Amino acid sequence: MQGNRGPHQNHGPNRQSGQGDQKKQGGNANGQEPSDTSRPNEAFTLDLQSFRKPGEKTFTQRSRLFVGNLPTGVTEEDIEKLFAKYGKASEVFVNKDRGFGFIRLETRIIAEIARAELDDAPFRGRPIRVRFATHGAALSVKNLPEFVSNELLEEAFSVFGQIERAVIIVDDRGRPTGKGIVEYTSKPAARKALDKCSDGAYLLTAFPRPVTVEPMEQLDDEEGLSEKLINKNQQYHKEREQPPRFAQPGSFEYEYAMRWKALMEMEKQQYEMVDRNMKEAQEKLEAEMEAARHEHQVMLMRQDLLRRQEELRRMEELHNQEVQKRKQAELRQEEERRRREEEMRIRNEEMMKRQQEGFRGSFQGESREQDMRMHMGSSGMAAENAPLMVGQGNANMPGGQGGFPRGLPGPVDYVPNKQRRF
Numbered sequence: 001m002q003g004n005r006g007p008h009q010n011h012g013p014n015r016q017s018g019q020g021d022q023k024k025q026g027g028n029a030n031g032q033e034p035s036d037t038s039r040p041n042e043a044f045t046l047d048l049q050s051f052r053k054p055g056e057k058t059f060t061q062r063s064r065l066f067v068g069n070l071p072t073g074v075t076e077e078d079i080e081k082l083f084a085k086y087g088k089a090s091e092v093f094v095n096k097d098r099g100f101g102f103i104r105l106e107t108r109i110i111a112e113i114a115r116a117e118l119d120d121a122p123f124r125g126r127p128i129r130v131r132f133a134t135h136g137a138a139l140s141v142k143n144l145p146e147f148v149s150n151e152l153l154e155e156a157f158s159v160f161g162q163i164e165r166a167v168i169i170v171d172d173r174g175r176p177t178g179k180g181i182v183e184y185t186s187k188p189a190a191r192k193a194l195d196k197c198s199d200g201a202y203l204l205t206a207f208p209r210p211v212t213v214e215p216m217e218q219l220d221d222e223e224g225l226s227e228k229l230i231n232k233n234q235q236y237h238k239e240r241e242q243p244p245r246f247a248q249p250g251s252f253e254y255e256y257a258m259r260w261k262a263l264m265e266m267e268k269q270q271y272e273m274v275d276r277n278m279k280e281a282q283e284k285l286e287a288e289m290e291a292a293r294h295e296h297q298v299m300l301m302r303q304d305l306l307r308r309q310e311e312l313r314r315m316e317e318l319h320n321q322e323v324q325k326r327k328q329a330e331l332r333q334e335e336e337r338r339r340r341e342e343e344m345r346i347r348n349e350e351m352m353k354r355q356q357e358g359f360r361g362s363f364q365g366e367s368r369e370q371d372m373r374m375h376m377g378s379s380g381m382a383a384e385n386a387p388l389m390v391g392q393g394n395a396n397m398p399g400g401q402g403g404f405p406r407g408l409p410g411p412v413d414y415v416p417n418k419q420r421r422f
Contacts, residue, residue: 051110064104067118070126070128
């Protein structure tokens with residue numbers, strides 16, 4: 001964290017001047033300094049935009065600071081004023097009884113700058129302690145497959161809750177170590193992910209090796225333990241009687257130092273042997289898994305082949321049923337066509353019979369009418385000559401007309417088509 005030491009070193013003289021002013025001004029009756037002691041921080045401003053990474057999430061747990069050794073009576077407003085230089089805070093909490101608090105800044109880099117500048121800085125007569133707060137919703141993920149990226153890790157664990165950060169731990173050459181870190185925004189989400197992955201087997205890729213999820217061990221590998229923070233009790237002074245040295249051969253401490261060294265070497269060998277055994281067991285399991293996977297794939301192929309054969313058989317049955325239905329429909333259509341043709345033929349025959357019968361009836365009527373006309377014609381010719389004969393032979397008939405009481409026939413009575421009435 002060399003980049004964070006720059007501000008700390010640059011503002012070192014300001015701390016000394018603040019301490020000098022503190023000694024000169026002194027405190028009030030309560031042992032507290034005037035509020036002007038916070039003005040040096042307010043005199044400087046930071047360009048917060050330059051400390052934001054593209055796409056970086058803001059106000060996360062990683063930018064949450066622990067502020068300890070606070071004087072009595074400090075409030076949330078006082079902490080906000082103390083950190084006003086570093087932008088607006090989203091969370092401020094102060095435990096007045098125990099003298100500590102928390103504040104959450106916008107980004108991790110701004111929080112690092114604030115920690116570097118304010119850690120061990122005097123505040124109302126006390127040097128305050130500023131450290132990063134413990135991330136209570138962080139998980140350590142192990143046994144990660146080789147081809148898992150930060151994005152895939154976040155996507156896989158976002159099903160349990162909202163994630164602040166998910167990263168794959170790599171070595172100095174950028175190769176994955178099989179470990180990762182997942183940080184949630186809340187503890188319930190982290191607990192849910194821990195319980196689910198502990199009870200079940202959560203797989204991230206096609207490789208059937210489940211990941212292992214554990215609460216992340218919180219370590220501080222940046223500040224370490226300074227001399228002023230060590231508890232200087234009786235045991236401390238006893239241990240510090242001897243300075244750092246190499247044990248002299250043949251001495252009491254050399255003998256037990258070598259025994260300790262042999263014990264540590266045996267521990268190292270035991271760990272190495274366990275690692276070799278675990279590696280062999282993993283290779284054996286991978287070989288068995290590959291063989292079982294091959295058999296499983298063959299079984300799946302057989303099942304797929306049987307399924308396709310069954311589908312083909314069903315399709316053939318459906319096709320045959322469809323062909324039978326078509327044939328039956330064609331037969332029904334053919335029968336219907338024949339029935340209609342037969343009905344049409346019968347209807348035509350009946351019509352022909354009716355026409356023939358009508359023709360015969362009209363022909364007979366015309367023949368009768370013609371015969372009647374001929375008969376009437378011959379009767380008319382005989383009647384023309386009959387009156388003369390009757391008149392001459394029957395002069396004594398009533399009317400003196402000799403048998404024609406209605407009178408003599410006129411010319412109209414001898415029209416060819418005229419029918420006589422009797």
